[in-house]
Amino acid sequence: MIRLHHCAETRSMRTLWQLNEIGCEFEIQRYDFGKALRSDEFKAINPVSRVPALEIDGEVLIETGAIAEILCEKFPxxxxxxxxxxPERNMFLQLIHFAETISQHCAILTQQHVMLYEDHMRSPILTQLEPKRLAKTIGFIEERMAGDFLLSDFSAADICVGQAIYMAQRFVRLDPFPRVASWMARMTERPAFRASLPLEGEPRLYNQSFFEPIPSEGA
Ligand SMILES: N[C@@H](CCC(=O)N[C@@H](CS)C(=O)NCC(=O)O)C(=O)O
Known part of the structure; x- marks a missing residue:
């Protein structure tokens, strides 16, 4: 039995996309992002209250990068x-884990724009600085994008980095990155990607398609 613990529009979408690409049987346990992850029931699954958590072969796996690698090995x-x-293994591993470098900036920006609900809690500086740092990570992908995919053919690297950039687009526009933009357009057309999007009526993490930096006071 494979069961994915998932919140819409979060890193667990990466695991969901990969499971959909594999086409194996699995169940999804869906949660609202927030309090539900801090419940005793969910803490029994993942004591650090994070998604994804993947129940598989009698174990609970956490960490998207590790899960991506393990699923590749389980379903060769x-x-x-x-x-x-x-010959592509070293770049493959770097890309799988580079997705987390991208996502950590998205997580900071999500906290600033979405989770902190009062304006005085937010840091204009962070909302201005983090999109620039995030754009640098997308620039790295732009530079190494030679063909239709990140490697010679579609792989879990496209899934991991693709999902991370899907999140990043809430904070950084892709116009300066034409190769990434056209690759993303193709990735998001994939049926397995589309099947990983929130269900009709499912609570979403984001209520806006793009978040502008907050201006500093007096600016
Ligand atoms: N490095 C972990 C990060 C997992 C993580 O932080 N997930 C977020 C969703 S994108 C989460 O569950 N956050 C809940 C919280 O911070 O309370 C991974 O890649 O799986």
Whole structure:
């Protein structure tokens, strides 16, 4: 039995997309982002109250990068991984984990714009600085994008980085990154990606499609 613990529009979408690409059987336990993750029931699954958590083979796995690698190894026939000895393996691993470098900026910006509900709690400086740092990470992907995919063919690297940039688009516009923008347009057309989007009526994390930096006082 495989069961994904998932909140819409969060990193667990990455695992959901990969499971959808693999096409294996799995269940989804959906949560509202916030208090539900701090319940005793969910803490029994993941004591640090984070998604994704993936129940598989009698274990609970956490950390999207590790989960992506483990799913590639468990379902080699899906062709999403780059096993030891594959010439693309080093870049594959770096990209899988680079998704987290991208996501940490999205997490800070999500906290600033969405989770902190009173204006006085927010830091204009962080909302101005973090999109610039986030844009640098997207610039790295733009530079190394040579063909249709991040590696020679579609892989879990496209899923991990693609989902991270999907989140990043709430805070950084992709116009300066034409290769990333056209790759993202293709990635988000994939049926497995579309099946990972929030369900009709499912509570969402974001209530706006784009968040502008908050101006500093007096600016
Ligand atoms: N490095 C972890 C981060 C997991 C994480 O922080 N997930 C967020 C959603 S994107 C979360 O569950 N946050 C809940 C909280 O911070 O309370 C991973 O890649 O799985």
């Amino acid at each position: 026939e899906a062709g999403l991984g780059r096993p030891i000895g594959d």
